[in-house]
Amino acid sequence: MHEPDQTAPEAPDRLRVAVVGTGNIARFHVEALQSMPESASLVAAVDVDPDNLALFTDRYGIPQRYGDLDRMLCEVRPDLVHLCTPPGMHHGQVLACLRSGASAVVEKPPALSLAEMEEMAAAEGPIGQGPWVATVFQHRFGxxxxxxxxxxxxxxxxxxxxxxxxxxxxxxxxxxxxxxxxxxxxxxxxxxxxxxxxxxxxxxxxxxxxxxxxxxxxxxxxxxxxxxxxxxxxxxxxxxxxxxxxxxxxxxxxxxxxxxxxxxxxxxxxxxxxxxxxxxxxxxxxxxxxxxxxxxxxxxxxNSGHAAQVAHVLSALRAKEAPPVSxxxxxxxxxxxxxxxxxxxxxxxxxxxxxxxxxxxxxxxxxxxxxx
Structure with a gap:
């Protein structure tokens, strides 16, 4: 499912961000991102449940809806993707984002094993270029x-x-x-x-x-x-x-x-x-x-909420640097x-x-x- 973007073009210095998964944890990510409009613009959301997706995007004014991650990555080409999905999906979704050129912020636990985690690290782009993956460990940032x-x-x-x-x-x-x-x-x-x-x-x-x-x-x-x-x-x-x-x-x-x-x-x-x-x-x-x-x-x-870490992530990515926590x-x-x-x-x-x-x-x- 896809609805075309009817909004005006985004400012070029803001990161274009998508959210994958529209469950409870996703709202913390979205509210953190929307508190920093000078740094990020939410352009799309992805969920396999069309009803939840519609409610979520309407609530937060997210212009584009997708039922498929790969299609969203291909058509929207976001700079950053927040993965708010169950743990078993993280590994494959992170790799898909990195392959498309998008950095990823992934909820804990970031992977199911050390093997998956190291594969994700190896898939990151070159130093000073990216894309990168960051794990949500927000308590570090209070x-x-x-x-x-x-x-x-x-x-x-x-x-x-x-x-x-x-x-x-x-x-x-x-x-x-x-x-x-x-x-x-x-x-x-x-x-x-x-x-x-x-x-x-x-x-x-x-x-x-x-x-x-x-x-x-x-x-x-x-x-x-x-x-x-x-x-x-x-x-x-x-x-x-x-x-x-x-x-x-x-x-x-x-x-x-x-x-x-x-x-x-x-x-x-x-x-x-x-x-x-x-x-x-x-x-x-x-x-x-x-x-x-x-x-x-x-x-x-x-405070130690998601906004504390998201601010550091956005700042690092806008500076073409690896975001915390790598x-x-x-x-x-x-x-x-x-x-x-x-x-x-x-x-x-x-x-x-x-x-x-x-x-x-x-x-x-x-x-x-x-x-x-």
Whole structure:
């Protein structure tokens, strides 16, 4: 299905953007894009459900409708495509966008395996030219996280020592009765892959490279192929250690990160997004004034929603630069997910170096078998 564009020509300095998938998550993308009209123009939407597509495009004033991604890419030739589709579709859709010359922004998880993720990275265009693929890990872009990262990199907080990273969410059985959810072949995993990945990505953005993980994963209460809870112990290259919980069984929902540095404890409590007030810093004795002054002088005023990352993506693409978070950058987080699954299934510690091409957990998050 296609309806011709009746609008006036777009300004040449704005990126022409299309959205694929018109479910709930797509509205966050569209509203973020429409808050930046000087940088982007929404020119098309794609969905296989014509009724949903019509409602969505009418609501947001998107001029062109398509039921087929390839046809849209051929006829519209967008600069950027936001992929808001189920995880099992991401790999093929990203490759289709890149082949057409369009950069892609893809929702989490960006792929079902490390193999798919590396294939996507390899399909990007040359440095300084593109096209590129970026994964939506918006929690990196709130001012609170950027402030912590700046203070950590400057040495103001001292060495990171101990961390906690908890995703305690609640999803009932009806949520997983949706045909593509809770399955290895369409979602790639349970809460480790589809829910806690946001918090784990933020933890890695603040602490850097991880080296090894020891984990447990199991089905406690939901009927599904994948796990409904996982717990991991992670060691980092800088010497820090962290405990990670990913759960969809928790009636009192909370997302929580705590990092104990030498000179301060930094905490973040929120649910699906944070603002500056959701962060707390507790200086160590003797560092009260110094840490407080550095904290108050840091970046502020930006929440962690989609708009924060979309602004950086649009700015980078208009400058002909790779947008954040690149496929290569997202691989570090995806390797941690794979490491948790590999460790839990094999009942042993797994190092990051083991998750390489040709190995079971590189090709599939569940290793090709039934791990639980």
């Amino acid at each position: 001012s609170g996280a950027r402030r912590v990262r700046a203070l950590a990199e400057s040495g103001e907080l001292g060495r990171p020592l101990v961390a906690v990273c908890h995703t305690h969410w609640f999803r009932d059985q009806a949520y997983f009765d949706v045909p593509w959810r809770g399955r290895w072949d369409t979602e790639g995993g349970g809460p480790t892959m589809g829910h806690g990945i946001h918090q784990m990505d933020l933890l890695l953005a603040l602490l850097g490279d991880w080296t090894e993980v020891s984990a447990t994963a199991r089905r406690q209460a939901r009927v599904m192929e994948t796990e409904d809870v996982s717990i991991g112990h992670i060691c980092f290259a800088n010497g820090a250690v962290a405990a990670v919980v990913n759960s969809v069984l928790s009636p009192r929902e909370e997302s929580y990160i705590r990092i104990d540095f030498e000179r301060a404890t930094v905490e973040l409590r929120h649910l699906y997004g944070y603002g500056d007030d959701d962060w707390t810093i507790t200086p160590a004795p003797g560092f009260e004034e110094r840490v407080k002054a550095a904290w108050e002088a840091g970046e502020s005023g930006v 496929a290569t950058d997202a691989l570090r987080t995806m390797r941690l997910v794979a490491g948790i699954y590999a460790s839990a299934a094999q009942h042993r510690t797994v190092t990051v170096g083991e998750l390489r091409r040709g190995t079971r957990y590189y090709e599939r998050m569940h290793g090709g078998g039934s791990p639980w």
